[in-house]
Amino acid sequence: MTTPAPKRPRVTRRRFLKASAVGGGALALAFVVGPMVGRYRRRRDMRATAEATGEFHPNAWLVIHPDNRIVFTLDRVEMGQGTMTSHPMLIAEELEVDPTVIEVELAVADRRYDHPEFGLQITGGSSSVRTSWGVLRHAGAVAREMLRTAAAEVWEVPLSECLATNGTIEHVPSGRTQTYGALTRQAAEQPIPEPELKPAEEHTVIGTAMDRVDAPMKVDGSGVFGIDVVRPGLLNAVLIRPPVQDARVASFDVGEAKSRPGVRDVVRMPGGVAVVADRYWQARAAVADVTVEWEGGRTTLDTGIMSEELRRLTAEPGKTVREDGDVDGVLAAASGDYLESAYDLPHLAHAPMEPQNSTAHVEGDRCEVWAPTQAPGVAREEIAAMLGLARDHVVVHTTLLGGGFGRRLVADYALEAAQLSKLIAAPVKITWSREDDMCHSMYRPQVRHLLRAVLDPAGTPVAWQHRIAAPSLLEAIVPSWLPAMTPDGTPGAMNRGLSNVAGGVFRGDWIADPTSTEGASDTPYAIPNLRVELARHDPGVPVGFWRSVGHSHTAFAVESFIDELAVAAGRDPFAFRRALLHDAPRNLGVLKAAAAAAGWGEPLPAGRFRGIAQHFSFESYVSQVVELSVEAQRVRVHRVVCAVDCGRVINPDIVRAQMESGIVFGLGAALKQRISYAGGHVEQSNFHDFEMLRMNEMPTIEVVIVPSTADPTGVGEPGVPPIAPAVANAIAAATGRRIRTLPIEPSLVA
Amino acid sequence: MATTFRLNDQPITLEDDAGGETPLLWAIREIAGLTGTKFGCGRSLCGACTVHLDGRAIRSCVTPLRSVRGRSVHTVESLSPDRSHPLQRAWLAENVPQCGYCQSGQLMSAAALLARNASPTDAEIDIAMTGNICRCGTYQRIRRAIHRAAADLREGRS
Numbered sequence: 070m071t072t073p074a075p076k077r078p079r080v081t082r083r084r085f086l087k088a089s090a091v092g093g094g095a096l097a098l099a100f101v102v103g104p105m106v107g108r109y110r111r112r113r114d115m116r117a118t119a120e121a122t123g124e125f126h127p128n129a130w131l132v133i134h135p136d137n138r139i140v141f142t143l144d145r146v147e148m149g150q151g152t153m154t155s156h157p158m159l160i161a162e163e164l165e166v167d168p169t170v171i172e173v174e175l176a177v178a179d180r181r182y183d184h185p186e187f188g189l190q191i192t193g194g195s196s197s198v199r200t201s202w203g204v205l206r207h208a209g210a211v212a213r214e215m216l217r218t219a220a221a222e223v224w225e226v227p228l229s230e231c232l233a234t235n236g237t238i239e240h241v242p243s244g245r246t247q248t249y250g251a252l253t254r255q256a257a258e259q260p261i262p263e264p265e266l267k268p269a270e271e272h273t274v275i276g277t278a279m280d281r282v283d284a285p286m287k288v289d290g291s292g293v294f295g296i297d298v299v300r301p302g303l304l305n306a307v308l309i310r311p312p313v314q315d316a317r318v319a320s321f322d323v324g325e326a327k328s329r330p331g332v333r334d335v336v337r338m339p340g341g342v343a344v345v346a347d348r349y350w351q352a353r354a355a356v357a358d359v360t361v362e363w364e365g366g367r368t369t370l371d372t373g374i375m376s377e378e379l380r381r382l383t384a385e386p387g388k389t390v391r392e393d394g395d396v397d398g399v400l401a402a403a404s405g406d407y408l409e410s411a412y413d414l415p416h417l418a419h420a421p422m423e424p425q426n427s428t429a430h431v432e433g434d435r436c437e438v439w440a441p442t443q444a445p446g447v448a449r450e451e452i453a454a455m456l457g458l459a460r461d462h463v464v465v466h467t468t469l470l471g472g473g474f475g476r477r478l479v480a481d482y483a484l485e486a487a488q489l490s491k492l493i494a495a496p497v498k499i500t501w502s503r504e505d506d507m508c509h510s511m512y513r514p515q516v517r518h519l520l521r522a523v524l525d526p527a528g529t530p531v532a533w534q535h536r537i538a539a540p541s542l543l544e545a546i547v548p549s550w551l552p553a554m555t556p557d558g559t560p561g562a563m564n565r566g567l568s569n570v571a572g573g574v575f576r577g578d579w580i581a582d583p584t585s586t587e588g589a590s591d592t593p594y595a596i597p598n599l600r601v602e603l604a605r606h607d608p609g610v611p612v613g614f615w616r617s618v619g620h621s622h623t624a625f626a627v628e629s630f631i632d633e634l635a636v637a638a639g640r641d642p643f644a645f646r647r648a649l650l651h652d653a654p655r656n657l658g659v660l661k662a663a664a665a666a667a668g669w670g671e672p673l674p675a676g677r678f679r680g681i682a683q684h685f686s687f688e689s690y691v692s693q694v695v696e697l698s699v700e701a702q703r704v705r706v707h708r709v710v711c712a713v714d715c716g717r718v719i720n721p722d723i724v725r726a727q728m729e730s731g732i733v734f735g736l737g738a739a740l741k742q743r744i745s746y747a748g749g750h751v752e753q754s755n756f757h758d759f760e761m762l763r764m765n766e767m768p769t770i771e772v773v774i775v776p777s778t779a780d781p782t783g784v785g786e787p788g789v790p791p792i793a794p795a796v797a798n799a800i801a802a803a804t805g806r807r808i809r810t811l812p813i814e815p816s817l818v819a
Numbered sequence: 820m821a822t823t824f825r826l827n828d829q830p831i832t833l834e835d836d837a838g839g840e841t842p843l844l845w846a847i848r849e850i851a852g853l854t855g856t857k858f859g860c861g862r863s864l865c866g867a868c869t870v871h872l873d874g875r876a877i878r879s880c881v882t883p884l885r886s887v888r889g890r891s892v893h894t895v896e897s898l899s900p901d902r903s904h905p906l907q908r909a910w911l912a913e914n915v916p917q918c919g920y921c922q923s924g925q926l927m928s929a930a931a932l933l934a935r936n937a938s939p940t941d942a943e944i945d946i947a948m949t950g951n952i953c954r955c956g957t958y959q960r961i962r963r964a965i966h967r968a969a970a971d972l973r974e975g976r977s
């Protein structure tokens with residue numbers, strides 16, 4: 070048996086573009102575009118702004134007004150994850166101002182706000198703090214230095230005697246002070262410096278639990294979500310959507326709909342038939358009068374058939390994405406003495422609390438859009454391409470988002486509003502029903518995992534084979550994103566060509582989609598012979614990024630199977646993991662922290678059992694210990710202890726809130742949720758058959774933040790992956806029955 | 820058809836061309852123009868649309884406008900003019916909201932609970948709040964905030 074040094078190809082989403090570029094030469098073109106262009110303004114432009122308005126506007130994010138107002142343009146959306154709070158904190162730290170005085174505005178779609186790694190303007194991948202950590206501190210420091218040099222120039226004193234504190238520059242020897250607002254004109258004249266950033270020990274803002282900036286407008290009803298947008302002359306529409314995936318309108322009969330009060334029009338448009346009225350409820354009520362005949366569509370979509378196909382795919386070898394040592398040799402030598410388990414996970418909807426919606430106004434060769442979207446850059450590009458408008462003639466305003474969870478990384482709702490506005494030549498909002506949202510999503514795919522392992526006589530795993538059958542998410546997403554990544558002015562034909570190539574890269578199986586294997590191919594467990602394979606499944610269901618993406622299923626498989634091995638080896642599941650994590654100090658760190666805080670190994674009240682899991686995702690490490698009881702086939706989760714290592718913490722309360730949020734999100738999925746197809750239609754429609762965790766099922770959650778001096782990493786998603794396996798592992802401890810299918814149906818429990 | 824009732828303590832007459840069948844939710848949002856009350860499911864399943872009808876928490880998405888004639892409706896906008904309601908202050912102190920979309924409904928359910936029960940137990944909070952979904956999972960903070968507001972009220976810090 071060979072024991073080579075473990076290879077750990079860590080392909081995360083932020084690296085997927087580079088990975089893709091290696092495989093698809095044409096893709097590379099899109100990534101050479103410097104997304105940073107225009108973020109720092111030229112001196113000439115700064116001077117012109119200062120002369121015109123007195124404002125100091127040094128970069129894409131910051132404007133300091135002569136009346137001392139500081140306005141920060143947030144280039145990531147706020148969907149609950151806390152960017153409106155964390156990002157001003159980053160600026161404030163270096164700008165030397167009280168973060169609570171900063172006014173936050175939400176950026177419109179603009180290339181200056183492209184995500185520095187994805188190369189287009191989106192908010193996702195739990196990357197907002199990680200990728201803004203350096204950029205925004207730098208932006209704040211540049212502005213501060215320009216204000217200092219301005220003061221030194223005005224006072225004719227050495228720069229070193231000028232101190233920036235709390236929105237003023239002080240000349241220390243003389244005690245003279247000037248507010249930032251009084252220095253804006255002079256600051257705009259200064260050369261752009263290369264400032265030093267403060268060492269962490271000097272941080273006074275970063276690391277504090279500043280209250281959420283967006284909370285006040287969310288407790289008095291004043292916050293404006295997409296659904297709340299009002300415009301002069303705004304019409305309201307609903308879209309009658311196909312009952313079967315991809316069916317088209319054959320014909321429709323408006324019946325009495327148009328004679329109903331308020332109803333303006335009933336029109337066919339891409340995706341269905343729109344009923345347009347003055348008000349939403351008038352349009353919704355008129356739907357009952359419209360009869361639509363549908364044709365075509367994927368009537369064969371059926372969850373049972375998909376399950377069969379996934380079983381067939383995992384019965385054969387897939388494409389190898391990681392190979393260490395000689396798995397086949399060890400398996401053959403074991404002559405049947407190996408463990409094998411398969412895990413099945415269903416399609417899942419994001420079901421954000423705010424149903425999809427968007428407002429659009431097309432006027433001549435211009436279009437203005439208001440949307441609760443994670444992807445303003447994509448919305449702008451898709452609308453421009455579809456309506457044949459110049460990119461800079463499409464203005465996309467982002468509102469507050471009533472949840473995102475990945476669903477709003479696709480901009481279908483914005484595109485349809487723009488299409489309808491053009492069609493009816495009026496400003497219009499399309500509001501989806503909950504049923505629309507549930508049945509017309511881009512789902513977390515249905516996935517199957519097959520794992521095999523061989524234990525040596527001491528009970529240590531020596532071989533691990535992990536086969537995954539899953540659809541490609543990047544095949545679905547990248548083609549729609551690519552045109553938003555190319556330089557302005559790229560011909561449409563080239564964008565379409567690039568999209569085709571990008572889709573083909575994954576369709577043709579040139580590259581194994583890293584978002585299908587993340588969390589499995591980079592398993593931290595030290596097992597000398599290890600192979601991970603991927604088989605591409607393509608059932609024709611629209612799929613997309615769902616909070617924690619591939620990790621939402623790989624963690625369940627890996628952390629359940631490791632637990633099964635521990636049980637088979639007769640070892641404690643915590644100790645078993647600990648022994649295999651000797652090369653993974655930060656995984657080990659959270660594992661130990663969670664176990665310690667949960668009192669792992671200590672006696673529990675009668676009827677209560679524990680389960681543990683750990684997982685690395687979005688550059689962060691999370692371990693969770695669940696305490697539950699099983700009564701009359703009902704799983705009751707009482708307590709979850711969660712340890713997280715996400716590097717340096719900007720705002721510990723937001724880290725805790727995101728862990729709580731991820732745990733509830735993952736628990737709902739594990740215990741209740743499943744989207745299924747029959748005859749081409751989605752069988753669920755609303756919260757009665759796609760159920761959410763509710764207050765009466767809420768466990769106590771305790772979050773332990775493991776101190777770290779590493780750069781900050783994600784928190785929006787990493788709380789999700791460990792919870793399902795931790796629950797399943799606790800159920801196995803309670804009942805002896807192993808959960809290998811999600812959601813956890815009562816019949817699986819007892 | 821015109822329906823006259825009291826909305827946030829002001830008499831109001833809303834003209835509904837759907838014969839009074841328009842759900843109170845949409846009448847409040849689109850005719851009265853108060854958008855703090857949210858649409859989440861339209862089927863009394865999520866609680867995002869919770870308002871008070873004569874002091875009781877109801878789901879406005881399934882309440883026809885005509886049924887509130889002569890009665891008193893309160894929305895989140897009426898809790899206080901300046902976010903000083905004990906629940907609003909507790910919500911801010913506990914940093915409850917994430918995306919915030921469910922929070923108007925959560926607050927209105929909690930306000931109805933506190934108005935009739937100054938010291939709710941966890942079990943009573945479960946009963947009062949289980950009809951309100953929070954997809955962002957803020958339940959633990961909501962529970963803490965209700966206890967905090969109740970304590971403030973009892974100690975006269977309102």
Ligand code: FES
Nearest residue numbers: 859860861866880
């Ligand atoms: S919108 Fe009324 S309960 Fe959901």
Ligand code: FES
Nearest residue numbers: 918919953954955
């Ligand atoms: S805060 Fe987002 S749904 Fe409750």
